[in-house]
Amino acid sequence: MTAKPFKVAIVGTGVIGAGWATHFLAKGFEVTATDPGAGAEARLREWVDNNWPTVEALGLADGASREKLTFTTDLTAAVRHAGFIQESGPERLDVKRSLIADIEAAAEADAIIASSSSGLSVSEIQAGAKRPERIVLGHPFNPSHIIPLVEVGGGRLTSPENVTRAIAFYASTGKKAIRISKEVKGHIANRLQVALWQEAICLVQRGIASVEDVDAAISHGPGLRWALFGPFLNLHASGGPGGITHLLQHLGPAQRDWARDLGTYPETDDYIELIAKGVDAELQAHDFPEMLRQRDQLLVELLAAKRDLSQIP
The missing domain is CATH 3.40.50.720 (NAD(P)-binding Rossmann-like Domain)
Structure with missing residues (x-):
C-alpha cells in the first residue's frame, strides 16, 4: 500500500x-x-x-x-x-x-x-x-x-x-x-505509561514527593533520555563496556528490592482530588495553553533533531 x-x-x-x-x-x-x-x-x-x-x-x-x-x-x-x-x-x-x-x-x-x-x-x-x-x-x-x-x-x-x-x-x-504481536489490554505504550503513573500516584499518596516534584523528576531526568533511547537501550548505555548484561547483573538485586516496594494502582477514586490539587498548584504560575503551544514547538524541534542524527533510533 x-x-x-x-x-x-x-x-x-x-x-x-x-x-x-x-x-x-x-x-x-x-x-x-x-x-x-x-x-x-x-x-x-x-x-x-x-x-x-x-x-x-x-x-x-x-x-x-x-x-x-x-x-x-x-x-x-x-x-x-x-x-x-x-x-x-x-x-x-x-x-x-x-x-x-x-x-x-x-x-x-x-x-x-x-x-x-x-x-x-x-x-x-x-x-x-x-x-x-x-x-x-x-x-x-x-x-x-x-x-x-x-x-x-x-x-x-x-x-x-x-x-x-x-x-x-x-x-x-x-x-x-x-x-x-499478541493482543494485550492497553497495548504497549499505554501499559508502560500506566506502570509509571501507578508509582507516581503512590509517591504522592505516601507523602514522599509533591505532584510538581514527581513531574520534575521525569521531565528533568530520565524523560530527557527516553526521548532519544527506549528503556532497554538506556540500560545498555548505563552498563558501560559490559552493556545491558553487566547493568542487569549489577543492579538486578537492588531492582528486585525496589520493585517489591512499588505501589499498586488505587482501587478507588479517593486519590483523584489529591492529584488534581497538586496539578492545580503546579500550574498556578503558568499559562497552560501557552505551555501546550511551547510543548508542540519543542516536539517539532526534537523530532527534527532526531531526524538529523542517523544513529538515534
Whole structure:
C-alpha cells in the first residue's frame, strides 16, 4: 500500500480524529471526515487550522492542502472509495461495533479499517464483522499529528497480510509503526505509561514527593533520555563496556528490592482530588495553553533533531 493514489476516510472527529485528519492532509492525501455530532465540522476545521502551523514546521508533502478536506455527516459517503479508513469513535465496544458495521456496508472490498482504540482489543471490535480479516488496530498518541508512534496489530480474525499492509501504509506517511504481536489490554505504550503513573500516584499518596516534584523528576531526568533511547537501550548505555548484561547483573538485586516496594494502582477514586490539587498548584504560575503551544514547538524541534542524527533510533 503506497501513499497518495487513494482517499483516506476519518470516522470520528474528536481530538484524535482531528489529529489524524491533519496528519493525512499534511501528507498530501484527500481526506473525507465524518462525525454526527452537532458542530463537528466547525470544530474539526478549527482544529486543523490550529494544527497546520505545526505540520508546516514538520514539513508538508507535495500537494498538501487543507482544501483537500471534505466533511459529511453521511458515513456511507465518507468511506465510499476510501483506500484506508481510520476509525476514531468513542472508546465503547457497542459504538465501535456499530461503526464497523456501517463502514463495512459501504467500504471498498480491499479497504483497510483501522481503529484508534486505546484499550479495546481488535478481537472484541471485529466480532460479528462481515470481513474481519481487514480490521486492524492503528492506535496513535496525542497529539497524533505530531507524535510519530502508531501501534498496529490484529485480532484473532485479522489476516497477517493486512497488518503488514497497515504498517507499510503508516510508515509511508512518516509514522513510526510498531507491530503488536499478541493482543494485550492497553497495548504497549499505554501499559508502560500506566506502570509509571501507578508509582507516581503512590509517591504522592505516601507523602514522599509533591505532584510538581514527581513531574520534575521525569521531565528533568530520565524523560530527557527516553526521548532519544527506549528503556532497554538506556540500560545498555548505563552498563558501560559490559552493556545491558553487566547493568542487569549489577543492579538486578537492588531492582528486585525496589520493585517489591512499588505501589499498586488505587482501587478507588479517593486519590483523584489529591492529584488534581497538586496539578492545580503546579500550574498556578503558568499559562497552560501557552505551555501546550511551547510543548508542540519543542516536539517539532526534537523530532527534527532526531531526524538529523542517523544513529538515534
